[in-house]
Structures are given as C-alpha cells and as structure tokens.
Amino acid sequence: MEQARTLMAQGDKRKAYRHGRLALAYDEENEQARAMMEHLVGSVLNSDVIIDSMLTMANGFAAKRWFLSAAAQYHRVLKLDPENKRALEAMALIKAQVDQHIDRWHQLGLQYVQQGELATAREVFDAILLVRPDHLLSQVERDKINQTFNKQAEEFYYKGLGYYSQKNWEPAEQAFKQALELRPDWTEAQSYLWHIQQQKNLAEEELERLWKEAETLKAKGNWLAARRAYKAILDKEPNHSGAKAGADEAQAHPEGAARRVQYG
Helix, strand or coil: CHHHHHHHHCCCHHHHHHHHHHHHHHCCCCHHHHHHHHHHHHHHHHHHHHHHHHHHHHHHHHHCCCHHHHHHHHHHHHHHCCCCHHHHHHHHHHHHHHHHHHHHHHHHHHHHHHCCCHHHHHHHHHHHHHHCCCCHHHHHHHHHHHHHHHHHHHHHHHHHHHHHHCCCHHHHHHHHHHHHHHCCCCHHHHHHHHHHHHHHHHHHHHHHHHHHHHHHHHHCCCHHHHHHHHHHHHHHCCCCHHHHHHHHHHHHCHHHHHHHHHHC
16 A cells, blocks of 8 residues: 555556555555555556557557567556556567568658658657667757757747737637647647637626626627627627627617616
8 A cells, every 4th residue: 555655646546556556456445445446446447548559550560560569558558557567568469570670660750840840750760760879870860850849949939929919819819729739848828729719708708797697688688788798798709699689679679768868
C-alpha cells in the first residue's frame, strides 16, 4: 500500500493500480486499498483501451512491414506502460528491421521537406527520433522545421492577441488554434484559448438568462418589456432566430404597439 501511494503521488497510476491489487491479494478487506482501486480503476481501464488500440495499430504496421511506424507505436505504448510485455516482445522482434529502415525513412523525410510538406516531414523525423533518439541527421532536420513553424506560430499568436484585445473571440480562437497546430506545447496560446472558452461560456449563460427573462415576460403579457429583452439578445447575437421571432411577435402585439405610441 505504501508503494501504491508513492506511485500514485508520482502520477504513475498504472503501477499504483498493480500494487493496490497486490495489497488486496494479501488483505481482501483492506478499505484503503479498495478505496484506492475504486479511484484508479476508471483511468487505468481507459488507458488500457488506448494501449490496446495502439498495439493493434502497431501490429498492423508490422504485418505490412512498415517497421518504423510499428516501432513508433510500440514506443508510445511503453511510455504509457513501460512494462507492457506485448510491446517489449514486439520491439525485440522488429529491432533489426527498424535499424535497416531508418535511413530510408530519413530520405523520405527529406523528400517531404523538398516538396514543402513540412508537417508530414516533421512526423517522419519525430517517428525516427522516437525510436532512435540519437539519430543526429533527423534531429537537425526536425529542428529546422520547428524553427520555421515557431516563426509562423508567432504570427498567428500575435494576430490572436490583437483579436483578443478587441474581445473578438471567434477569430482570436481560430488564430490561437492555428498557432498550436504548429507549436502544440505553447502554454500561453493554450491559456488564451481557455480564457476565450470561459468568455464564450459566460456569453452563452447571459443569452440563456435573457431568453428565459424574455419568455417569462411574454408569458405574463408584458409585451414591451419582452420586446426589450429580445432586443438585448439580438444586440449580443443578431442571428438568434428565437429572439427575432419573439421581437417581431412583441412588436406586432396590440399592447406593445399601444405602449410604443404612449412612450414614443
């Protein structure tokens, strides 16, 4: 149990789960072990599904003799589960073929670079380096691509900042997403995306509040106030079909018309 707690604190849920199972094997009634297992079982089972999917994909690549693609998938499995027996055994079987295919894959990556398909080229070099982190030529090429992408990502990022400062959420969100496609680890862009989503959530909540208010006023026959509430919705979202229909109905109602004359 002590080892399980330590592993869980380190974020290694899979090993913590295994040690928790061992604790239960020694003491089936241990409440601490049961509580830990209930806490971990969901994330571990979800991880198992992902691992099984990756292993199936890797085995398919290996059957087609796409050994580097297979090895890259097996390595991803081992990042999630370093003791995965199926991945370790498969890697041992295809190691010789992987080493033979490295140079051919490097040449393929260079072809993609020459064709201007930099995103695909980076995927190829990433796959090589996942299997062979010491492959210097691939490291050099990937660094060049990353430098190009970082410059492009900065352009999208600063464009996003401009839209963000104007509270123009949709184009700001699109610009930050484009920056992250080029540089997925950019935490500042991720943070701005999170804040934009929060603002959009607040806007949706405000629209929902105004809609309920307008519908309540209409149900009470307070057509002038309902019309104002519908108009407040349309000020925020001009294409809101429900608010358009409600405003038209309120405007056409005799009581609403009479009050418009009375109040000018």
